[in-house]
Amino acid sequence: GAVVSQHPSWVICKSGTSVKIECRSLDFQATTMFWYRQFPKQSLMLMATSNEGSKATYEQGVEKDKFLINHASLTLSTLTVTSAHPEDSSFYICSADITSTDTQYFGPGTRLTVL
Amino acid sequence: GNSVTQMEGPVTLSEEAFLTINCTYTATGYPSLFWYVQYPGEGLQLLLKATKADDKGSNKGFEATYRKETTSFHLEKGSVQVSDSAVYFCALRADSWGKFQFGAGTQVVVTP
Numbered sequence: 001g002a003v004v005s006q007h008p009s010w011v012i013c014k015s016g017t018s019v020k021i022e023c024r025s026l027d028f029q030a031t032t033m034f035w036y037r038q039f040p041k042q043s044l045m046l047m048a049t050s051n052e053g054s055k056a057t058y059e060q061g062v063e064k065d066k067f068l069i070n071h072a073s074l075t076l077s078t079l080t081v082t083s084a085h086p087e088d089s090s091f092y093i094c095s096a097d098i099t100s101t102d103t104q105y106f107g108p109g110t111r112l113t114v115l
Numbered sequence: 116g117n118s119v120t121q122m123e124g125p126v127t128l129s130e131e132a133f134l135t136i137n138c139t140y141t142a143t144g145y146p147s148l149f150w151y152v153q154y155p156g157e158g159l160q161l162l163l164k165a166t167k168a169d170d171k172g173s174n175k176g177f178e179a180t181y182r183k184e185t186t187s188f189h190l191e192k193g194s195v196q197v198s199d200s201a202v203y204f205c206a207l208r209a210d211s212w213g214k215f216q217f218g219a220g221t222q223v224v225v226t227p
Contacts, residue, residue: 041222043219043220093158093159103149105161106158
């Protein structure tokens with residue numbers, strides 16, 4: 001099956017610093033990738049839709065200047081949490097679409113802890 | 116708008132028991148329906164899916180049937196194992212390029 005990787009799997013940073021999370025489709029090309037945030041014992045909250053070569057589409061209430069998304073190639077999307085604060089601590093999960101199917105494949109997630 | 120409702124957990128079962136997790140949805144048109152499973156500390160894995168009414172998705176002993184008349188997609192497994200302990204998410208997608216709508220997730224705990 002399709003494989004999506006994320007790096008790093010976990011990160012701890014100080015308040016005020018920026019953190020970049022990578023999402024890669026390893027064995028397929030993904031024109032569209034999605035970024036989700038998941039709080040403990042809760043469902044996934046869609047943050048933004050990332051299309052290769054164009055600007056990301058953010059969901060209502062998500063700060064685009066704080067959560068910078070870049071989808072520079074068909075296999076890589078990055079999420080940068082800028083000037084991170086403790087309330088940004090969460091589990092971030094990306095997913096990718098395979099062209100011509102309706103299934104999303106998810107990465108293993110990145111645990112961000114901001115001190 | 117579209118929505119997915121699934122039964123609250125945790126659901127605690129003994130090994131070899133029968134598992135049912137109810138899922139109902141609200142959507143216009145004919146969405147595709149999915150079950151994803153999340154093990155602790157990991158992302159979501161596709162468990163099964165169905166794309167049209169009366170389709171049955173199945174995988175690893177799990178089954179779910181797309182019932183348009185009752186707008187349901189209940190997940191079942193005849194004999195659970197301890198390794199099935201996880202959180203299960205029901206989801207729908209209204210079209211191939213649309214957003215996923217996830218249910219709240221149901222935690223399943225299987226004891227030896």
